[in-house]
Amino acid sequence: SQQGEEDPQALSIQEGENATMNCSYKTSINNLQWYRQNSGRGLVHLILIRSNEREKHSGRLRVTLDTSKKSSSLLITASRAADTASYFCATDEGGGYNKLIFGAGTRLAVHP
Amino acid sequence: DTEVTQTPKHLVMGMTNKKSLKCEQHMGHRAMYWYKQKAKKPPELMFVYSYEKLSINESVPSRFSPECPNSSLLNLHLHALQPEDSALYLCASSAEPNSNQPQHFGDGTRLSIL
Numbered sequence: 477s478q479q480g481e482e483d484p485q486a487l488s489i490q491e492g493e494n495a496t497m498n499c500s501y502k503t504s505i506n507n508l509q510w511y512r513q514n515s516g517r518g519l520v521h522l523i524l525i526r527s528n529e530r531e532k533h534s535g536r537l538r539v540t541l542d543t544s545k546k547s548s549s550l551l552i553t554a555s556r557a558a559d560t561a562s563y564f565c566a567t568d569e570g571g572g573y574n575k576l577i578f579g580a581g582t583r584l585a586v587h588p
Numbered sequence: 589d590t591e592v593t594q595t596p597k598h599l600v601m602g603m604t605n606k607k608s609l610k611c612e613q614h615m616g617h618r619a620m621y622w623y624k625q626k627a628k629k630p631p632e633l634m635f636v637y638s639y640e641k642l643s644i645n646e647s648v649p650s651r652f653s654p655e656c657p658n659s660s661l662l663n664l665h666l667h668a669l670q671p672e673d674s675a676l677y678l679c680a681s682s683a684e685p686n687s688n689q690p691q692h693f694g695d696g697t698r699l700s701i702l
Contacts, residue, residue: 505688518592519631519695526605526688564630573643574682574689576620578630 481578482565490587495552497582499565500545506570508541508548513562513581522550522563555586591615592694594679600700603669609697611662611679617692619685620653620662623678625696631678637662638685669701 483498499508507526511519523539525532525548532539538551552559562583566576592613601607611620619638623631636644637656645654651673653665662679676696684690 509690516695518594518695519680519691521690521692524688524690541608568687570687572687573636573638573685573688574634574691575633575644576691577633581630 480562482582484582485580486583486585488585488587489555491555491556491557493586495555495559495584495586497550497563497565497584499548499550499579501548501565501567501579502546503569505543505567505568507568508539509566509568509576510537510539510550511564511566511578512550513564515561519564552584555584557586557588560584561587592679592681592692594677594694594697596697597695598698598700600702601618601666601669602702603671605669606665606667608666609664609677609699611664611694613681613692614660615681615683617681617683619682619689620656621680621682621691622662622664623680625676625678626696627675635664636685636695643685645680650688666699669699671701674701675701 509524510522513519525541536553541548562581564581565579595610604634622634625631633646635654640656651668655663680693682690682691
């Protein structure tokens with residue numbers, strides 16, 4: 477079952493623009509992770525943010541987490557055509573075994 | 589190139605066939621996972637292996653039978669599948685089976701059931 481929703485479902489932007497994707501979830505979590513999936517490929521881990529963290533950066537990626545609103549956002553700055561992919565948030569509710577529940581995903585298209 | 593290798597990349601089988609999907613990682617990871625992903629949908633967890641023992645079975649039908657022969661290898665045996673089982677099957681691994689561990693995914697096996 478899905479933990480929550482991602483917003484928007486699809487996003488189309490020009491190279492150089494910023495892209496923001498949002499993720500909402502329903503239960504308390506241990507951590508939230510973001511993954512990228514290029515067409516026809518597996519998922520690639522981008523960032524893990526723990527429940528006691530509010531913001532994390534990695535290169536052009538910035539992730540925020542608001543546990544009071546049960547939401548997270550992923551910001552990609554200065555986007556490139558190579559960023560075109562689907563982006564999924566995934567929540568770990570704890571309880572062991574690293575069980576992830578994925579959101580519905582955002583399909584990002586970056587046009588040259 | 590991914591560090592988790594899945595074979596075959598594509599598989600077409602009839603509903604009466606028996607086939608197996610294979611997943612291999614040489615990162616020394618102690619947790620391995622099987623996911624099913626339908627087109628334009630998120631991955632859905634099927635099984636979790638922790639230290640080569642089955643830890644989670646997400647109520648998967650018995651026509652899917654996982655096996656973990658050793659710490660580097662994970663198989664998914666398929667028998668008498670249905671057309672709705674056509675999907676991308678993804679394998680993943682993580683260093684440990686506990687929380688706060690990123691998962692490393694293979695590129696999947698695209699399965700078509702005739």
